[in-house]
Amino acid sequence: MTTQVTLPLWAFLLILLFAAVTFASHFLFPSVRWFFRRRMERAVRRLNARLERPIQPFKLLRRQDMIQRLVYDPEITQAIVEHAEAEGVREDVAFERARRYAKEIVPSFSAWAYFGFAIRAARFLSNSLYRVRMVHQDAGLASVDPDATVVFVMNHRSNMDYVLVTYLAADRSALSYAVGEWARVWPLSRLIRAMGAYFIRRKSRNDLYRKVLAKYVQQATAAGVTQAVFPEGGLSLDGSLAEPKVGILKYMLEGAARAERDVVFVPVALNYDRVLEDTILLAAQRKGQRKFRARISVVFRAILRQIWLRVTGRFHRFGYAAVSFGEPLLLSEVDKSEDTPDAISCQIMTRIAAAVPVLPVPLIAFLLLKNGAMSRDDLEAAVADSLNQLAGAKVHLPRNDRNYTVEFGLRSLRERGLIAEHAGQIRLVPDKEELAQFYANSIKHLMR
Numbered sequence: 001m002t003t004q005v006t007l008p009l010w011a012f013l014l015i016l017l018f019a020a021v022t023f024a025s026h027f028l029f030p031s032v033r034w035f036f037r038r039r040m041e042r043a044v045r046r047l048n049a050r051l052e053r054p055i056q057p058f059k060l061l062r063r064q065d066m067i068q069r070l071v072y073d074p075e076i077t078q079a080i081v082e083h084a085e086a087e088g089v090r091e092d093v094a095f096e097r098a099r100r101y102a103k104e105i106v107p108s109f110s111a112w113a114y115f116g117f118a119i120r121a122a123r124f125l126s127n128s129l130y131r132v133r134m135v136h137q138d139a140g141l142a143s144v145d146p147d148a149t150v151v152f153v154m155n156h157r158s159n160m161d162y163v164l165v166t167y168l169a170a171d172r173s174a175l176s177y178a179v180g181e182w183a184r185v186w187p188l189s190r191l192i193r194a195m196g197a198y199f200i201r202r203k204s205r206n207d208l209y210r211k212v213l214a215k216y217v218q219q220a221t222a223a224g225v226t227q228a229v230f231p232e233g234g235l236s237l238d239g240s241l242a243e244p245k246v247g248i249l250k251y252m253l254e255g256a257a258r259a260e261r262d263v264v265f266v267p268v269a270l271n272y273d274r275v276l277e278d279t280i281l282l283a284a285q286r287k288g289q290r291k292f293r294a295r296i297s298v299v300f301r302a303i304l305r306q307i308w309l310r311v312t313g314r315f316h317r318f319g320y321a322a323v324s325f326g327e328p329l330l331l332s333e334v335d336k337s338e339d340t341p342d343a344i345s346c347q348i349m350t351r352i353a354a355a356v357p358v359l360p361v362p363l364i365a366f367l368l369l370k371n372g373a374m375s376r377d378d379l380e381a382a383v384a385d386s387l388n389q390l391a392g393a394k395v396h397l398p399r400n401d402r403n404y405t406v407e408f409g410l411r412s413l414r415e416r417g418l419i420a421e422h423a424g425q426i427r428l429v430p431d432k433e434e435l436a437q438f439y440a441n442s443i444k445h446l447m448r
Helices: 009-050 063-071 074-087 091-105 111-129 139-143 160-168 188-194 207-222 247-259 278-287 296-311 341-355 360-371 376-389 402-415 430-440
Strands: 131-136 149-154 176-179 227-229 263-272 320-325 419-422 425-428
Touching: 063 091, 063 207, 074 091, 074 207, 091 207, 111 160, 111 188, 131 160, 149 160, 149 207, 149 247, 149 341, 160 263, 160 320, 207 247, 227 247, 247 263, 247 341, 263 341, 278 430, 360 376, 360 402, 360 425, 360 430, 376 402, 402 419, 425 430
Parallel strands: 131 320, 149 227, 149 263, 176 227
Antiparallel strands: 263 320, 419 425
C-alpha cells in the first residue's frame, strides 16, 4: 500500500484533470446551479408580486425539459411515425428531425435577461428615438379571470414594435413573441430566446414542423403563458392594415380548448410619425416581394450619422410613437356561431383598427394627399374638421394644441423633404407622394 508509483508528468496532469472534472461535475456544478436557481426563484417571486400577470411556471422550465416534453408528446410521436412513412425514412431519423425542430422553436426564458436587460434597453431605445405616448389604455383587462391566458394582438408597423410593446407592457407581464427567421442570427438569436421568444418558419409547408410548432403553442397557451402575436404575419408594406392570418391563432384556440382555459385577446394598435424601415418596405412593395435587403454597411452608416448628430447637438427624435390598448375580447364571451379562427381574427382586427392612434404626420400627410396644395389657414381648418369627424378615435394632440399639432407635422415632413411651400401654398413634393401615402394609409380607415 505504501509502494511508490512513478508516472510521467503528462499522465499525472491528466489524472489531476480528470479528478477536477469529476469533482466539478458531481459536487461543484450542482451546488452552483442550486445556488443560482434559488436566487432566480426569489427574484421571480419578487417580480410576480408587482406584475399584473405573474410569470407562469411553464416559462421557467429548463429548456431541455421543455424540448423533451414536446418531442415525447403522444401527438408528436404519431406525427413522427406518419412522417417516417410518408418520407420513406426510419423512425429514428424522423424523431431526430422533430427534435431539431423543437430545439429551433423552444425558447430559454431568463427573468434576468428580460427584466434586467431587455426592458431597460427597450426603455432607453424607445425614448431615445421617439416621443413615446400611451394614447389609450383599456381598463377591462384588470377585471378578467387571473387564470386566463392573455394574448396581446398587434398590428405590425415596424421592427420597433417589439421594443415599444415590451417597454410599455413591462408592468403587466413577460411577453412571449413569435419571431420570424430574420432574427435567427447569432448572437441576436441567443438574446431573443432568453427573452422568451420562439422562432417560427412562416412559409414552411413541412407537416412535421408545423405539428411541432402547433404543439408548442398549444402547450404554452394551456399553461397560461402571456403571448404577443402579429396577426398580419409580417410588416405592412404600404402602411395600411392587412388581412389577418390565422395560423398561430388557431393553435392558441386549440390549446385553450384542450385545457378548458379562457383566453383574453388584447388588441394593441401602434403608429409612428416615422417608421425606420419605410423606404425599405416601399421598395419591397414596388417589387412585389417580402424580401428586405438592408445592407449592413447602410445600417452602420445610418447609426454613425445618428451618433454624429447627437454629438453635435443636432439630433431630433423621429416624432411620436404611440400605443393604444383596445377593448379586450374574451373567448368565453364569443358567440358559439362565431367561435372559429377566421371569425375571431376578424373581430380582433376590427378592434385593432378602431384603436390605431392618429398622429400629426399621418394626419397632415392624409389631408395634403386628399386636398392638394393648401394654405396654412386652410390646413388648420381641415385639421379641425378632421378632429370633429374623428370623435371617439384615439387621437394624440401634442401639447393638446391643434395649431401646434399642425406645426409639428409640417416640420417633420419638411425635415424629410416631403413638402414644399411656395406663395403661401403647402404641397407635397411629387416624387415623395408615395412615402406620404405610406403614412396616410395608417389612418385612412378612420377618415372615411
